[in-house]
Amino acid sequence: MKVLFIGGTGQISQAVSKLAVERGIELYLFNRGQRDEFVPEGAKVITGDIRQKAEAAAVLKDHEFDVVVDWIAFTPEHVQTDIELFTGKTKQYIFISSASAYQKPQRSYLVTEETPMENPYWQYSRDKIACEQLLMEAYRNSGFPVTIVRPSHTYGETAIPAALTSWEHPWTLVDRIRKGQPIIVHGDGTSLWTLTHNTDFAKGFVGLLGHPEALGEAIHITSDEVLNWNQIYAGLGAAAGAEPQVVHISTDFIAAFTPPGTADGLIGDQAVSSVFDNSKIKALVPDFVCTVPFTEGVKRSLSWFENHPELCTVDPEWSALVDDLIQRHGTAPKPISYYT
Numbered sequence: 149m150k151v152l153f154i155g156g157t158g159q160i161s162q163a164v165s166k167l168a169v170e171r172g173i174e175l176y177l178f179n180r181g182q183r184d185e186f187v188p189e190g191a192k193v194i195t196g197d198i199r200q201k202a203e204a205a206a207v208l209k210d211h212e213f214d215v216v217v218d219w220i221a222f223t224p225e226h227v228q229t230d231i232e233l234f235t236g237k238t239k240q241y242i243f244i245s246s247a248s249a250y251q252k253p254q255r256s257y258l259v260t261e262e263t264p265m266e267n268p269y270w271q272y273s274r275d276k277i278a279c280e281q282l283l284m285e286a287y288r289n290s291g292f293p294v295t296i297v298r299p300s301h302t303y304g305e306t307a308i309p310a311a312l313t314s315w316e317h318p319w320t321l322v323d324r325i326r327k328g329q330p331i332i333v334h335g336d337g338t339s340l341w342t343l344t345h346n347t348d349f350a351k352g353f354v355g356l357l358g359h360p361e362a363l364g365e366a367i368h369i370t371s372d373e374v375l376n377w378n379q380i381y382a383g384l385g386a387a388a389g390a391e392p393q394v395v396h397i398s399t400d401f402i403a404a405f406t407p408p409g410t411a412d413g414l415i416g417d418q419a420v421s422s423v424f425d426n427s428k429i430k431a432l433v434p435d436f437v438c439t440v441p442f443t444e445g446v447k448r449s450l451s452w453f454e455n456h457p458e459l460c461t462v463d464p465e466w467s468a469l470v471d472d473l474i475q476r477h478g479t480a481p482k483p484i485s486y487y488t
Contacts, residue, residue: 149173149174149214149215149357149358150173150174150176150212150213150214150215151168151173151174151175151176151213151214151215151216151217151357152176152177152178152208152211152213152215152216152217152238153165153168153175153176153177153178153217153219154178154179154198154216154217154218154219154220154221154230155177155178155179155218155219155220156175156177156178156179156187156191156217156219157177157179157183157184157186157187158183158186158219158220159302159303159304159306159307159346160219160244160299160302160304160346160349161217161219162183162186162188162304162306162346163304163346163347163349163350164346164349164350164353164354165177165186165187165188165191166188166350167347167350167351167354168350168354168357169188169189169190169191170188171354173354173357174192175188175190175191175192176191176192176193176194176211176213177191177192177193177194178193178194178196178198178204178207178208179193179195179196180195180196180197181193181195194207194208195207196208198218198220198226198229198230199226201229201232201233204229204233205233208233208237211237212237212238213234213237213238213239214238214239214240214357214358215238215239215240215241215242215357215358216230216234216237216238216240216241216242217241217242217244217357218230218241218242218243218244219244221243221244221279222272222275222276222279223275223278223279224275224278224279224282226279227243227279227282227283228282230243231282231283231286231292235290235292238293239293239358240293240294240295240357240358240359240362240363241283241292241293241294241295242294242295242296242297242356242357243279243280243283243294243295243296243297244297244299245276245279245280245296245297245298245366246272246273246276246298246299246300247259247298247299247300247368247370247422247424248267248270248272248273248276248300248413248416248417249265249267249273249274249276249277249280249298250263250264250265250266250267250298250422251263251264251265251266251267252266252267252268252269252270252273252416252417252420253420254420254421254422257340257421257422257423258423258424258425259368259422259423259424259425260424260425260427260428261298261365261366261367261368261428265277265280267416267417269412269415269416270412270413270415270416270417271412272412272413272416273416273417280296280366283296284296284364287363287364293363294363294364295356295359295362295363295364295365295366295367296365296366296367297353297356297366297367297368297369298366298367298368298369299344299349299368299369299370300342300344300368300370300422300424301341301342301343301344301418302343302344302345302346302349302370303343303344303345303346303445303449304345304346304347304445304449305448305449305451305452306449306452307449308321308322308384308446308449308450308453309343309380309384309442309446309449310380310381310384311333311334311377311414311418311419312332312334312402312411312414312470313466314463314466314467316463317461317462317463317466319453319459319460319461319462320461320462320463320466320467321384322384322388322450322453322460323460323462324467324470325384325385325388325390325392325393326388326389326390328390328393329393329467330393330394330395330470330474330481331381331392331393331394331395331470332394332395332396332397332402332470332473332474333377333378333381333394333395333396333397333484334377334396334397334398334399334402334414334418334419335377335396335398335399335419336396337376337377337378337381337394337396337484338376338377338378339376339377339419339420339421340374340375340376340421340422340423341374341375341376341377341380341418341421341422342370342371342373342374342375342422342423342424343371343373343375343380343442343445344369344370344371344438345371345438345440345442345445347440348371348437348438348439348440349369349370351433351435351436351437351438352369352429352433352436353369355432355433355435355436356429356432356433359432359433361432362432365428367428367429367432368424368426368428368429369426369429369436370424370426371438371440372424372426372438373438373441373442374423375442378394378484380442381394381484382484382485383442383443383446384446385484386443387443387446387447387449387450388450391483391484391485392483392484393481393482393483393484394481394482394483394484395474395477395479395480395481395482396479397473397474397477397479399411399414399415399419401473401476401477402414402473403415405472405473405476406469406473410469
């Protein structure tokens, strides 16, 4: 297959790119060339900016692809550009949506692809829903060959998965744990969550490339391992070699005393128990199985960061925000174990 990834070097897509090349796919990456260290050997890079429609059309005009995957489409305007660029030029277009678009609050903790799409708490999710609606309309009206994939919380070596964290300086959380400084766990830490390693996600995703039965379908791809947030932070502490000192604070309190937008992802996604029924991806890709448990995956992440000390940076503003929340809440921290 000849496949185009728009992006292809991000947190999730870097593992998919690597596996696709390993499986003999002729892979092209169309991006701005800013993360070359994550381009797998054997992939061909087309330098360009998908946000510049005329430029993208000119660069891609002589190409046709069996599959096009846009890893960086977030708004209806983005996918409308893709529809115009790739109609008649691909047999399958895969849109990367988000499992955060599923109904919040959910009627059931168990999420299937038939769970309604509704998230009044997070604009990111509402934009993904609008993208899905536009693409499915194009599929119904003109046969645009769309497949929708909904990842949930997917991480890899270059990420330290957590809920309330500094996205620009994720090492800050590890630094606080190792120094014995308190961290915050939302709620009482017992809501259920699903973390998926990007190498596991890649197995399911690559199996969908060129799959005729995936056209017109929406599929989520997640691990079957379910943990609560106390276990997740305890696992992070075990990987860091220090027992976390935790303060449990309600999501409402966190939202009330942080800058606007800070807690949107928490309210609109991570604070709600989410367990995924993966029957659909397993039916389409029978050899899909996740083999990286969180306790192993997070060790890989910390090892990767420690091998890149220039990225082990601390965010003083985020750390001050955590300290302020804890002081306002007035609760003493307590140690947390994997079985809390």
